Amino acid sequence: MQLNHPDASLTGHGPAKPSRTLLPVFFYFLAAGVVTVMLGPLLPALIQRWHIQDAQAGTLFTTNFTGQFCGAWFATRNLRASVLYGSAISAAGCAALAWVGFGPAHIALFCVGLGLGAGLTAGNVIAGTAVPAARARLISILNVAWGLGAIACPVLVRLSAAGGIQHFFFATAIFLAVTSLVSIARLSSRGTAPHSPRGTACIAHSRSDSNGTLNLMRSPRGRLRRAGRVLLPVARTAGDGTPLPLRWGQYRPGELIRGRWGLLEPAEPWLPESALAEAGLVVVPALAVDRRGVRLGRGRGFYDRSLAGRDPRARLIAMVRDDELIDELPAEPHDVAMTHVVTPRHGIIAIPCGHLGE
DSSP: OOOOSOOGGGGSSSOOOHHHHTHHHHHHHHHHHHHHHTHHHHHHHHHHHHTOOHHHHHHHHHHHHHHHHHHHHTOOSOHHHHHHHHHHHHHHHHHHHTTOOHHHHHHHHHHHHHHHHHHHHHHHHHHHHHSGGGHHHHHHHHHHHHHHHHHHHHHHHHHTGGGOHHHHHHHHHHHHHHHHHHHHHHHHHHOSSOOOTTSEEEEOOOSSOTTOHHHHHHOTTOTGGGSSEEEEEEOOBOTTSOBOOOEEEEOOTTOEEEOGGGOEEEOSSOBOGGGGGGOSEEEEOOSEEETTOOEEOOSSOHHHHHGGGSOTTOEEEEEOOGGGEESOOOOOTTOOOOSEEEETTTEEEEOSSOOTTO
16 A cells, blocks of 8 residues: 555645645635636627737637647656646746737637646646545535636626736736736745655555555655655553554664564664654554554454554554445543554545544
8 A cells, every 4th residue: 555645734734724725726616617608708809909800719729728738648657847837828828828819819718728737627626635535525615616717707808808818818917827826836835745844754654564564665756755754653462462562663674574473573772662752644554443543453353452552643644445434433541543544546535623632
């Protein structure tokens, strides 16, 4: 399993607020709604300006729609880049329309459509994957923002009529560029993959590493690879077999040794159990997790003892298979609920409630 779904709620210590994180994206869609439909309200002025017939004007719509189709088709996998470059192309096309003639206007409108296709497609994917549990709500809000822009477009065209059509094109280009830049800056500052806000991440893994946690550290593009420290647990018991709170060792590629119960663990020296309190993100092993965040462990109690010393603001993530995310598990007073669950199909899922037993 790999963490390949962005979740803005993992990037800070506060509760998940996807609508606030994606607010600039909504404004970008508002601007894009204006640009998408502007050709209709502007058509009478453009016909008069270029001295063309209605049949000729139809080619402008065809060119614009063709650009949108191509933009959506060729939208890059880098979602931020698609929004940024798409809006830049659309803004350049809008600015060009302020002074070009009828023939070159087809190139400008194709660029406008190309940018819209790429930016709107990427924006929908960003909203749909930011928080999978809120996917439908976020995409609906984006559609509303786009619709508001489309509705406002004729009003804006009429208001700008006194200053000339050039003013409308330039103002629209600036609005589109600014909203996209703010969107990208906001998303970049929030991040799009789980990382440790305080520079330390504690990661659990199994003997077979079937949940893929070691891949999070080995991946050269993974945020955990770039964290200040990645710590792995060291499990030991007292003389009578009672589990002790976990100690921690720093992960270094190629330097893991086989420890007790077949687990890979760092070689000595180890950090004390209090090192867990320095972690902003903790990946916890689980056989199952319910939708309240209650975790079913392996019964030894290592993590039950250790999580009491965590930073209360830390993100606690359980990585399970799809069928191991269930509706409800029995909970004990000492249980600490997970803040997030990761499954192969749904990616990162934020748990809406707080820790149990607190």
